Amino acid sequence: MRAFEDIKNSIGDLARIELSEGGVVVSTHCLYPSRGAVPVIVRGHIGDRFVVSDAGGAIDEAKSSGLRIGNPPRAIGHLVRQLGLEMDGASICSPIVPIEAVPAYVLIVANASKEASHWLLDHWKAKAVRNFKEDLGRLLEHTFLKEVKFEEKIYGSSTKAYKFDFVVNLGGGKKLLIDAVYNEASSIYARAIANLDVTRAENANLVQRMVYDDREDWDASNLVLLQVGAPVVPFSEAPSVIERIKAAS
Amino acid sequence: MSDAALAPNEIDQFLAARKVVVGLLKWVSDGNGAQRAVFPLMIAGELLGPTLELKHYQSHPTKSFGIMISVPPVICRLDFDYGMHVNTDVDEQGGMIYVIRQPHYHSWRDNKRFAIASSLPKKLPNARIISEKIRKLDQALRWFCGENNIELPSNLSIDPPETGLLV
Numbered sequence: 001m002r003a004f005e006d007i008k009n010s011i012g013d014l015a016r017i018e019l020s021e022g023g024v025v026v027s028t029h030c031l032y033p034s035r036g037a038v039p040v041i042v043r044g045h046i047g048d049r050f051v052v053s054d055a056g057g058a059i060d061e062a063k064s065s066g067l068r069i070g071n072p073p074r075a076i077g078h079l080v081r082q083l084g085l086e087m088d089g090a091s092i093c094s095p096i097v098p099i100e101a102v103p104a105y106v107l108i109v110a111n112a113s114k115e116a117s118h119w120l121l122d123h124w125k126a127k128a129v130r131n132f133k134e135d136l137g138r139l140l141e142h143t144f145l146k147e148v149k150f151e152e153k154i155y156g157s158s159t160k161a162y163k164f165d166f167v168v169n170l171g172g173g174k175k176l177l178i179d180a181v182y183n184e185a186s187s188i189y190a191r192a193i194a195n196l197d198v199t200r201a202e203n204a205n206l207v208q209r210m211v212y213d214d215r216e217d218w219d220a221s222n223l224v225l226l227q228v229g230a231p232v233v234p235f236s237e238a239p240s241v242i243e244r245i246k247a248a249s
Numbered sequence: 250m251s252d253a254a255l256a257p258n259e260i261d262q263f264l265a266a267r268k269v270v271v272g273l274l275k276w277v278s279d280g281n282g283a284q285r286a287v288f289p290l291m292i293a294g295e296l297l298g299p300t301l302e303l304k305h306y307q308s309h310p311t312k313s314f315g316i317m318i319s320v321p322p323v324i325c326r327l328d329f330d331y332g333m334h335v336n337t338d339v340d341e342q343g344g345m346i347y348v349i350r351q352p353h354y355h356s357w358r359d360n361k362r363f364a365i366a367s368s369l370p371k372k373l374p375n376a377r378i379i380s381e382k383i384r385k386l387d388q389a390l391r392w393f394c395g396e397n398n399i400e401l402p403s404n405l406s407i408d409p410p411e412t413g414l415l416v
Contacts, residue, residue, distance in 0.1 A: 209295075220272025220288040227289055227296045234271065237294030244293075 022055075028110035032061045032117050038110045042102055049096045052105040054113035056090035062120035069120065076116040083112050092116065132213040132235060133165060133180040140178065143242050144168045154206070156197025164194075170249035176207045181226060183216050188226060195229030207245060211238050255299075255320045257364035260357055263299070263320065268292050269400045270301055276410035282308060284410040290318070290399065301399060305386070305409050314386050314409070316393045322369055326355045327379065327393050329386075337374035338362070345377055352389075354379050356396070 014037070016027040023043035030038040041055050059072045069075050073087040080086065085108065086093050092112050094105040140148045152167035154177060168176040177198065181191045195208050210226055212218060214234035226232045233241045255263055269291040276284040286303045289296040302323075304315040311332035317323045328334070329352040339345045345359065355373035363370035383389050387407050394401055401407075 214271075218272050219275050220270075220286070221275050221277070223272045223289045223296060224287050224300055227298050231298075232289070232296035233294060234291070234296075237291070241294045 026106050026110075028106065030110040030114040032057070032114060033121050034061060034064070036061075038113050040106050040109050040113070042106065045096050048099055050094075050099060050102050051096055052094040052102060052109045053088065054092045054109055058092060058113040058116040058120065059090040061117040062124065067120060067124045069124070075124075076120065079116050079119060080112055083108060085109065085112055132182075132215075136178070136180050136211055136235065136238065137166060139238060139242065140166050140168060143239075143246055154198055155201065156194065157200035157202075158197050160197060162194035162198060170207065170246070172249075174205050174207065174249055176209070176245060176249075177230075178208075179210045181210050181212045181232075183213070183218055183222070188222050192226050192229040199230055207249075209233050209241070209245075211235055255369070256367065257361065257369055260320070260324055260361065260364075260369070263292075264318075264325075264357055264397055266292050267398055267400065268299075270394075270402060270405065271296065274405065274407065276305065279304070282306065301394075303386070303390070303407075307410075314389070316386075316390055318397060318399075320369070322371060323373065324369060325357045325360075325397065326373055327389055328353055328355070328376070329389060334376055336376060339375070345375065349376060349378055351381075352379050352383065353377060354393075354396075 014027070014029055018025045018027075020041070023041045025039050025041050027037050027039050032038055038054065038057060040057075041053050043051050043053065045051055056072075058076065059069055062069055072090040076092070077087045080092050084095070086095065092109055094101075094109055097105055137148070137150070147169040149167045149169070151163045151165060153161045154164055154167070154175075155161050164177040165180050166176075166178040168178065170176050177195075179191045179195065181187050191210055195210060198206065198208060208230035209232070210230055211233045212223070212226070212235065214236050223232060270288045271291050272288050274286050274288075276286050279285045284305045284307070286305075288301045290299045290301055292299075299318065299320045302315075302317050302319055304317075306312040306314065312328065312330040314329045315326060317326040331351055334349045334353060336345055336347050336349065339347050340359070353376040355376040359375040359377065360370055360373040363372070363374060379389070379392070383392055386409050390407050391401065393399075
């Protein structure tokens with residue numbers, strides 16, 4: 001059957017094996033988050049023994065997505081060791097194995113490299129988001145120098161006190177209240193209510209803003225809910241908005 | 250919210266300003282047989298209250314969908330509706346007709362005369378027929394956004410809600 005031969009040949013093209021300077025490069029069926037195939041390299045060791053490595057592919061994949069990973073063994077070593085593999089610098093490696101074990105380790109290392117790159121993207125992106133409040137604090141301190149106070153209490157119309165992440169003295173008795181809002185229901189509800197209650201106190205000396213991290217995907221409905229409490233600013237727009245508020249004060 | 254409240258004389262300026270749709274689309278039931286999706290509109294880097302709202306009617310005899318800007322209240326609205334609409338106080342020289350039985354657009358320009366000094370009109374009595382080339386929600390939305398200086402993110406996919414998969 002011709003179709004069978006065509007399919008067989010085209011699938012065969014997926015798993016190419018090429019000789020390179022450092023060893024034999026095997027292109028696998030595993031895919032990185034960027035949809036590129038995961039290649040592994042098989043290097044000869046002493047005698048008839050071999051090491052299969054991803055040649056740092058998982059780390060390179062994460063770095064090409066903008067993540068800064070200073071210590072690769074610390075970042076993904078725990079994942080790799082669970083699979084009976086090792087880290088050699090930035091590379092995921094098999095133990096030294098006989099030729100019979102090489103095909104299995106090609107699959108194991110390629111899958112480990114793929115999974116590690118996915119884990120890095122998910123986990124380190126989340127870490128970047130967690131640092132968003134610090135990034136916002138730095139931006140405010142850069143703009144307003146020593147006028148920024150942290151976690152100051154402000155009273156709402158209900159007489160309930162709310163802690164705002166940043167309170168900036170704008171001069172003339174005016175204060176800018178800024179909250180960092182996270183993409184979680186508890187953060188969204190708490191900050192929307194705090195800002196709404198303070199808005200309803202109708203204190204003309206208070207300027208309120210909530211800042212969200214637009215490096216993450218937000219449901220439009222959550223942003224609509226937030227703006228019930230006070231004006232909302234995407235983090236990417238915060239520098240220009242904060243400069244404008246400063247200039248107007 | 251006080252920052253979002255707009256007076257009638259501020260609406261022209263609001264509509265002329267560049268606005269950007271932000272957030273991901275999420276259809277929800279409005280409890281009356283339609284599905285709604287709401288987006289905040291960003292102006293000069295801030296979300297101050299105005300929204301772009303979509304309504305999708307899956308079993309209405311004449312209506313398919315609606316698109317509107319609310320500041321609030323709603324200040325302009327597109328009705329993809331083959332039911333009868335009767336205009337009020339028609340400007341015949343301006344090409345407006347009394348009775349419409351096809352998809353139409355209630356623009357701010359045709360309705361701002363119903364505002365009074367301190368408050369926006371509660372209804373938008375006047376409308377004009379939209380181009381017959383506009384057949385689908387996605388086409389209508391892009392036309393509506395163009396009319397009102399609203400930018401849609403290039404990666405935003407505006408698909409009607411799928412039956413049986415609604416939240």
